[in-house]
Amino acid sequence: MNQIHTDVPGNAASHDKPFNISRRGFLGTVAGALVLGVAVPGAIRPALAQAAAAAAAPGTRVPAFIEIRPDSTVFFRSAFIEGGQGIFTAMAQIVGEELDVDPANFVVEAAPPGPDYGLIGGYRFTGGSFSVRSSYDLMRKLGASARGMLLQAAAERLSVPVAELSTEPGRVMHAASGRSLAYGEIAEAAARLPVPETVTLREPKDFRWIGKPVERLDIRAKSTGKTQYAIDTKVENMLYAAVQHSPRLGGEPGSLANEAEVKVRKGVHSVHRLPGAVAVVADSWWRARMAVEALQVTWTEPAAGTAHAMPADFSSAGHMEKLKATTGDGVVFEEQGDAAAALSSAAKVVEATYDAPHLVHGQLEPPSAVARWNEDGTLELWIPNQAPEMFQGDAAKVADIAPEKVIIHSPMLGGFFGRHFLYQSANPYPQAILLAKAIGRPIKLVWSREEEFLRDTLRPMGVVRFRAGLDQDGNPTAVSAVAVGEGATGRWFGRQPDKVDSSAVEGIAGKIYAIPNKRIAQIHVDDPAIIGFWRSVGHSMNDFFSETFFDEMADAGRKDPYELRLELLKDSARHHTLLQAVAELSGGWKRGPFAAEDGTRRARGLAMASPFGSEVATIAEVSLSDGQVVVHDVWVAIDPGSIVNPRVIEHQVNSAVALGVSSALLEEVVYIDGLPQARNYDGYPILTPDMMPRVHVRIIESGAPIGGIGEPGLPGVPPAIANAVAVLATERPRSLPLSKTTFEEKKA
Template structure:
């Protein structure tokens, strides 16, 4: 997700960053080791109300046990357990949290056990919401996690001073031990945990100066590396319960239609291992003793479906197509709601020496992740519900699950396994999620049920990145420099679709981000938002609006440079000359690439190549990207990507590098190959054979440069992507002499070299 600023005035650090640490050791949480020191974070709510909520959670939901934010448990055996507000899904957040707390606690991060916390209001750490996404996790929790570790260390020092009968300032710590150097005595943290139970945390514990950091800023190995390498990591698809049944589904061919009859239901019920056949909203499910048998049954179903209604939200007619949707966006009104306005745009255009206009578009995109969607539901004898599912917002899923099951939210226990990747796939998207089906089937069968979607069902039901469209006009002065730039974003975004009730702004930030708030010193600017609804299920996708809007803007900026007779790199340098942060970043990427090369040139292997450049400001970080590209058989071949990223400051540079590399791969895949095409109201691609993604042959070398400017901490998981599409397309324009304004490149034969 992107700009998650609710109506109430709060910054990304306001609620979580300034919260006091509390000693919760005597609250009697189930599942906590006897004699353990337990610390939590008060998110600024009334203490009595917070205590009531947490204690209620412990009583109602003994598994997994607590609703206390940033629940840190120092055990008598010296190990540390952290119940994290965030979900681990490959982004390395568990390792980063262990590094951050371990730094101040003076404990090796490798000794931490990090688990995802259960649902509860006390974990609403991102501006009153709890979610893992938008590259928010580390930057929203960094200061508090440091204070949590520092507070725990100070309490252990106090306990040791009393035990050893020495002044507290005569003690130091060393990787899990309190040391009294004068006498040579030392005590392990586990030995002191019980004594610390009676202590109250101090609110004025100093933090380490950054110059003394031992683990923050270092490439600490991932905590989940061994389990992933040995196959021990458990994902939702791996969950097995006693007596569990397996379900496969056949979804309606058109969104918004329902099953009328199943012509061969008796025949399906007679197949080996089949337990039952069930009609569900928009689908028919087959339940069996194995998923393979369930799938064979689902594939054999002959279902008569209702006819699709007219186009509209949550229904797709037989006449709907992606080309018709693009035409609707293109024919939308010129004027919209101002998302950004600076200077006098109209006067600047009236005085312009020349005007440059262009339109850009980008297609619907699938998440196309390797982890198939799945969910496991089990009702207990008391009517409560356990639900195992991949998710990025446990509390939201708890609410939806409770409504589906007809129970109270407190009766729903959400278990959040490690995710097989994020990419925005694991938010709640109505028909794009399988867990309501698992709940209904578990209720109907009286047994635990696992629903697993086949690749074909996932490609048919996945919530999509919206198809995007933007218009541009730029006014140039007599010197060829832009004096005004007007952009218009047309469409609908996932913020407005799924969180419109929380965010009251008339402008959907997920539609305009990447067009507004650019770092360039163009004196007169305006960005408009024109809302046009999509009838399909839309979703967050890695880097959200930035994934297409930075392509639109940065490609168009090269057109502006050409119209004004400017080199594209030199134009950007001129436009950021008064911003030291952006100037340094642009120079850093050029230095990493061995200098900027304008125009076509011959590489050592004899291929004719060109370079493209782009800048982006996604999710609180800044990036600059250079791509080196050649053409072969009418296709773009990307040889190198240089990406300089400035996230302000860094916890784990190895994780930053990997995240930027993976984002670059996804961005390049979308640039070259990916698109979801609708014809006749149906998606044409139902598996990877018709939806190609980046392969090894197309994967370039990726060179990552990390610049720590000291600015407020930004995100990491998504910022590496937005600069890739425009940098590649800008290089292609140099090679072909033609501007590609519609992705992916695969649909446009590249010739004319």
């Protein structure tokens, strides 16, 4: 319903205000649906959106985002994909604030591909903790513009000047006559009006929903099993597919010894060879899976020169040794003063090497893809993704059709953490496209958890060598760091050989402490694994390295790590305040060791990080139990400048802490002979409920430019834990995960 065929606007609209296609007479109505904005059949949406690109700047065309329904509820198309971070609710809060509609009356879906949604410098992706900060101003203006159109329509209907009108949530009010109109009653008329030349935004002091702990829109459906993830997609006449991948990337299926037997298994439709995999199509996924796993496949060796083929001799331990053995000064990324000179004249030099392993994303929803070729030549895909246009472009190449013929549906993500970017060898949709084409029916392809462990992209492996110089009073005068490895950004978006990929050094570079001489550099070493973005990317390990080394420096100079940080931040009010806030939140800084009420001996560690435009200070309290680390409490003070939803922030910080604890304590991908040793959670433990610490959050709105929320809570967690462990243990943690080490407690 509410679907309207429409042509593309033919002339350019203003780029600085929302563009209403209806003013040029393209809006129509059907079946009594009076809409502000249009819903067009999926098949022509991409073409419409692309043609509209010439007409409106991203984020300004009201109908691309907002549709007011006859019952005055708002259907909103979000440029960003929801995967638990609360972005749909944030969009409803931001737009609803200016439109004057209670966020509870929004229905939000991920928008289809189209240039209207390229809100991040013309591009569109859900990541980098960019969603709110990249769209906040635009989405407020969009909501205000739509409200302005409703006011104008009401003025005409009531024959009164606009100036006499006001709005209450969902209604236009005429106080003088006591009359009012629901938005739904005037949506159609509003859609025929010009977009206001200027809009007035609400004063932040008058916000009703922005900045408030508004309930999330997706909670009840998720609490009752009603949410549809990609893996839950059903389309008429579809068959199910399961795959078996080449154990090493780059291998191709050779002979299938028992293909004839497998083909006649109950429910099996067909057996297929795909690039790097074999597939079985059947009438249920279980039958497809049992059949494909029964296939006896001889895999070829990767052809010479195959890009990113997994070497037969690749081992995690071997690659770690290689990184550690790679010496040199590297390519400079950040430099201040003369670190070499300061180090050579230092009273004391501290040196340490740190490392962190490959990690999987481990999101609970296994990857899937539903592919359907339509009679009109379009290809329709339901796929978990963080970047619809990028997937559309790649799918078009696989399908050998024009991108506008690929219709992308982006369902709710069952966790992502960086998993669902365009990583060709890690995405199931190319296989689904080929299978659907081959059998002439829609396909639902699901990767088993075991196949997911084989093909997920990994957080890069990292090694960093640090040197610090201290003066005679123990104050740091120089820090020099060389990171060895490869960054995910360079892998997927192109690396310049003479430049450092910032994702390889973020969290080592960009530190906030007033240390006069710094040199942060990198040596690129290809990572043999298919690497990807993992929640908080480089920061997820680099802040562990740099903040743990900070405490080593402090200890070497006989300084308390909290006091030393305060001293080195004395000229930065924002950071000074933040650090004091986390100390206060935890009841005052105390490093320990101290005895807890339950008799355990505990200590606290501290870390600071500056990820994704926000500032974070973290304290963790730990004890040791049989040499293993137990995390009891984590206190996080976060300053994202300004906020949209404090409750969502608290929950996102909880989530980031969980992943931070999990990665610090437990997680490690181990390859031997080119094969990952874990193929499910039984071999790759992730944080369990009994290991979850209490989490205490303080939000500080410093008024600085708005920063990210989804990732920033994570980077401080591993170093805060490690710094606490260093207080208790005879050995300082320099290698993750901590569960590899049985720590011995220092004598009291």
